[in-house]
Amino acid sequence: MDFFDDATPAWYALAILLLPAAGFCWNAFTYRTEFTRKRGHIVPLLTIGTALFCALTIFKHAVIDGDVGDTPHAASATHDAPAHDSGGADAPPAAGSLADPRWSWSSKAHGVVYRIIDTGALRIDAGITIDHLTATMLLVVTLVAFLVHLYSVSYMHGDKRFSRFFAFLQLFSFSMLGLILTDNLLLLFCFWELVGVCSYFLIGFWFEQDEPPKASMKAFMTNRFGDVGFLIGILLVYRMFGTTDLAEIYAGLQAVAEGRAALPPLFGWEAGTLLTVAGLCLFTGPMAKSAQVPLHIWLPDAMAGPTPVSALIHAATMVAAGVYMVGRIYFFFTPTALAFIAGIGTVTALVAATIGLVHNNIKKVLAYSTCSQLGYMMLSLGVGGYSAGLFHLYTHAFFKACLFLGAGSVIHAVHTEDMREMGGLKSKLPVTYRTMLIATMALGGVPFFSGAFSKEMIVEHALMWGWSHGLAHMLPAIVAIGGGGLTFFYMMRLIYLTFYGAPRDQHKFEHAHESPPAMTIPLMVLAFLSFFSVGWPMPFLGGHKLPELLAAPPALASIALGHGADHGHGGFALAFGVLVLSCLVIVFGYRLYKQTYKDRNPGPEVWVARLRPLHTTVSNLYYFDEFYRATIVRFSYATARVLALFDSKVIDAIVNGVGTVGQLIAAGFAAFDRIVVDGLVNLNGTVCHALGSRLRRLQTGNLQDYLAFAVGGMAFVTLLFLFLA
């Protein structure tokens, strides 16, 4: 029976998702027990190992057997298409067939769905979708995660928060896998932020130190910045399509592309502008997450976290989530948006590579290299190299994880991250050296290593894009080609400073020793994966290369705007040309490295002296941090202070003023009451009293007096009457 005939894949996928969550809960709730404190790695290793097994199963059925994706378009890519030349996986969609080849298997069709919210307007039915992209991504993430778990057992051994480290690794794995599996844009955003918070806690894992808390906050804030743009993009998408379900958004845009529906203008924007704006808003998320200039500043600082974290989160998986996300909603990007993505990718690839040339911290060089490679991926997606970009994501995940874990092994041995205190470690750390060298070859794009396949595909696409769009659009291609030389140079510099030459710190050199097997085995596995590449035609893929199976979805947004598919294949000549060109560039990079470091003719110091202003700028990371500190950070603090002052000195003063005025009025009335009103009353009393005390004297008690008064009075009255009459 076919694996994808019923709900079975959903249970596998759920196991992949929920096992790490369970592992997190286990470690979190039993952290006080002796078992978890000492052996906190056992349950996490089991869960992630099982998840890896499930991911392999899904990969086997979905990609190797090709069970999923049996729609006509995907089938042609999987089974009966003639073998393409090395670049042409992005077959243009056949006219009239805009059905998405990718949403081939959804758990919703088999009743596995979780209605997470329903307000009567917004309804989110969380389901799982499995296609080649998901299946491959699941495998890459679980594999690297498993190896990093294994590596951490030894690397983190003896740390007082050993079990908590594994708890966060598990939580991260859960979030990352959820991000891959979900079929809803808003839920993707949720997992997106969750991986961010895991990254936050893992960067700040050694929170007693000075650097990690700052770095973790910087990472979270930069990502929050991007996430808010992402969220606004989601709001706009929801406003346009009334849903956040990716398949429904696809269907909505498909209807527009096929002319069955129209996108009404919104806020005075036509459909084209609207789609571009929404796409760019959505892209701010990946810009922050995948460390694209100008939101790349957090990634190098994130190296303050433990090295296995750098390998898993800040090299292989989470930072690549941005690339994955762009791939997921690839159909949504208009040509303008894609050009913007290509531009950002180009700038990132170049800027980060140049910083990589001058940095002395081994992890930071790797971080900038990651940055630069992520730029390559974005560049590739932007120029239409969908499968090339995603393929580079996969190959990069392996060799970069290998490099980071190797760097961790070096740091473990010499207890420093500064390459100026290393040197000559080749003899001391043979396994680490060899594996890192293989990974360097892969990263440098040396032919036949995995990185070469993906990189050459990228270059081809960039060239074709530049060719069809005019001279100014050749920039990505130039950077992609030239960047190869830079990459090879800075990686060889890293290898040289670490492993070759004479030890620059004798004490550290003497105490260095190779890492235990729990650390070297993951290195070897990753080194093997860095060399071995599914960029070859693979017997188990039916003679296909993996990238061919990652068929790009129809460019709905472009079609909807009447652009149609962009360009076709380059053909064998182009592929060969690119290969030759890449080799030349690598040779150039190697020559430069050999001349500068091996032969010291002239040495690096001379170059630094010659290029002083440039070197200063680059060493200071192009002053991005300074710029942000002087503008956004400063502005925020100032605004906060001013508004707080306003709050207490104006608003609250008004409130208190009203109170005081009330009291004053009350005091006035009280005074009026006391002086005027009560004064009158008292005056009355006083007058009466005074009169009374005077008149009292008449009351003598003497009968003669009274008689005399009576007679006198009578006489007075009589006289009065007489007088008046």
Added chain:
Amino acid sequence: MISTIDSSHLLSWITLSPLLGVLAILFTPREKHDVIKTLAAAFTGIPLILAGWLYFKFDQSQAGYQFFEDMSWVDAFNIRYTVGVDGLSSPLVVLTCLLMFFAVFSSWNIEKGVKGYFMLLLLLAVGINGVFVSLDFFLFYVYWELMLLPMYFLIGIWGGPRREYAAIKFFLYTLAGSVLMLVALIAMYLKSGDVPSERTFSLIALAQKGQAGLFDHGSTLFGMELRSWLFLFLFIGFAIKVPVFPFHTWLPDAHVEAPTAISVVLAGILLKLGGYGLMRVNMTILPGALWENGGPTGWATALALLGMINCVYGAFVAMAQTDFKKLVAYSSVAHMGFVLLGLAAMNPNGIAGANLQLINHGTSSAMLFLLVGVIYDRAHHREIGKFGGLASHMPMYASLAFLGIFTSLGLPGLAGFWGEALSLIGCYEVFPKITAVSTIGLIVTAAFFLMTIRKVFFGPKLPQYAGFPDLSLREWACLVPFGLFCIVLGVAPFLLTDWIRPSVEALASLFGKS
């Protein structure tokens, strides 16, 4: 509107049973602290159990009022004792019962004037629940005022150094709002019928008349028509409670001076009364003031603008605070902005978001104030800058604090996210620009909370906090339920949205597109 006439008097029991507790405590000798505390726990526990019953018996498919009770009270003015709950009020009743119960628990260490304290606390519970269940505007008003008095004494007697200032400020401010509400209330009553026998205070009848346009056309006063005056007066009355900028400055003072449990009640429930009042009175009785001729009116725009100001301004002011409690207080101002945004949207997403935000803020802010209380009990200060490294000293406390803080800053997967997201989604349909600006608040909120984490919990161990014990069992038992709520409502928000949906849709239907 009414689906069931309740013969069990459930709502009356929930509302009034704490009064029995007041009586019981009254006749308990003042030295018997444990007896008094146990009685208080019992008489907030009973409503909590009844509220649980209410939750299970509540028919979530109905939009109308349930558990309806109706009795005559003051016949001369047609004032009636009418109570009932719908999807908007019943979650808040449950929340109130829950928070009052935990407020008693977190007050266990009160030593001063125990008898008076717990009697007032129980009286407060009566007032708050009374407002939520009242369907007669006069009754509503009586409960509204009833709630004020215990709060005044609780802050003024058991509060911090500036307690008297804070208590008087709170009292007068709220009273000022109440007076305006009273004016509007009487005006509505007089307008509701030509002869005294036709006039009514019933919120149901007033809603019917209001929706039929009774208040829409009236004489103008100082150039503003009756409907607008009514809306304005009622709005100010409720806005002070929310609190809406610029009526918010009583809040930080009251919070800083109030004892922990009272801060919990204040932030957790009292603020919700404002949002609830806006829905129950302003929006239900005066829909025409917000939506006219197929579009939002100036009042609706003002509401959204104020929401935006709350979000951004509140967050920025919070960022400048150095007192942990004041920071949390201002963060409440920012969070309440999302309620206003959601309500201003007047569509199902927005109103549902506002309601979710009310409930979720009720649990997350309660948790944060409890957390501040825990550390204040140990350090006897709340200066953020003076703390450091608490994650090393008190790991369990730190874990729960992270949970509370991340809920508060709207991390997806935790409760706070859904309210904010839905409010924004709803509001974006009506006021896209205002919504976009409001999202700045999300960034700033994250910034000041993360700064707090960094300063208070991260960093090296400090010797002065070395001897601090981690959470006691009582503190743990107070915090963990809220933590669970934050998680459960984060991963299963349908528990709330399904509950409120019919009522939300009914309310949203008043603001049709036509």
